[in-house]
Amino acid sequence: AQSVTQPDIHITVSEGASLELRCNYSYGATPYLFWYVQSPGQGLQLLLKYFSGDTLVQGIKGFEAEFKRSQSSFNLRKPSVHWSDAAEYFCAVGFNNAGNMLTFGGGTRLMVKP
Amino acid sequence: EPEVTQTPSHQVTQMGQEVILRCVPISNHLYFYWYRQILGQKVEFLVSFYNNEISEKSEIFDDQFSVERPDGSNFTLKIRSTKLEDSAMYFCASGSGLWGPQYFGPGTRLTVL
Numbered sequence: 169a170q171s172v173t174q175p176d177i178h179i180t181v182s183e184g185a186s187l188e189l190r191c192n193y194s195y196g197a198t199p200y201l202f203w204y205v206q207s208p209g210q211g212l213q214l215l216l217k218y219f220s221g222d223t224l225v226q227g228i229k230g231f232e233a234e235f236k237r238s239q240s241s242f243n244l245r246k247p248s249v250h251w252s253d254a255a256e257y258f259c260a261v262g263f264n265n266a267g268n269m270l271t272f273g274g275g276t277r278l279m280v281k282p
Numbered sequence: 283e284p285e286v287t288q289t290p291s292h293q294v295t296q297m298g299q300e301v302i303l304r305c306v307p308i309s310n311h312l313y314f315y316w317y318r319q320i321l322g323q324k325v326e327f328l329v330s331f332y333n334n335e336i337s338e339k340s341e342i343f344d345d346q347f348s349v350e351r352p353d354g355s356n357f358t359l360k361i362r363s364t365k366l367e368d369s370a371m372y373f374c375a376s377g378s379g380l381w382g383p384q385y386f387g388p389g390t391r392l393t394v395l
Contacts, residue, residue: 200381211286211373212325212386219381258325268313268380269327269338 170195170263174273181249182281189244189276191259200262201242202270203233207255215257218242229253254280284308286387288374294393295364303359303390305374314357315375315384316349318342325373331357364394 171194181187193199200219204212216227223235233244242259259273287306295301307314316328330338331349348360357376361368371391375384 202383204386209388211288211388212375214383214385217383260325262381268330268377269315269340270317270325270384271327272317272325274324 172259172261172271172273174259174276176276178277180279183251184248187246187249189257191242191273193240193261195263202260203244204258205255249280251280254278286374286376286385288387288390292391297394298363301361301364303372305357306355307357307376311376311378313377316359317373318370320370366394369394
């Protein structure tokens with residue numbers, strides 16, 4: 169069965185440091201890939217998406233993600249984290265053989281140290 | 283910027299009662315979804331809705347659940363007889379295309395006592 173894994177439940181980084189959040193999926197074909205962010209009390213905000221083409225995609229708030237087919241990964245990166253980036257981040261995947269539902273990873277909670 | 287809105291933000295109900303969760307999707311979107319997140323667990327797909335009918339549903343979406351688009355703007359999720367395990371955050375989402383991005387509302391926290 170298809171699955172999405174975010175190996176890191178919590179990550180703490182210092183403000184100004186770089187960030188990489190990991191996402192791996194299990195599926196035989198290329199899926200549709202998304203990253204969402206959820207701040208406390210807020211809904212899920214779309215950061216970026218990958219459907220096809222260039223494997224490095226740019227999103228909002230200075231985030232980017234790279235699709236690596238060989239590793240079945242879609243890791244989220246940011247070169248310099250701001251305190252306002254503290255939130256929970258969700259990787260979500262759409263699989264062609266599963267209609268248009270999204271399968272979510274468990275989320276990674278990011279904390280930012282001053 | 284257009285947003286998906288949901289009401290109420292928090293609903294408390296007694297077990298066995300019916301609840302209706304309301305959503306107003308983004309106005310030109312054609313695809314509508316409900317997801318839920320039980321505290322401490324993953325966000326889970328419930329149902330998708332297109333052209334006035336359900337297009338996909340998960341195993342969670344049993345006969346106790348129903349969805350409706352009663353007019354041109356609202357999209358509702360009804361739970362007929364709530365159970366304790368229905369306590370969760372329920373998210374509505376909408377999208378403009380089949381595999382376009384889904385835009386989520388802020389959620390309704392349902393507490394079943």
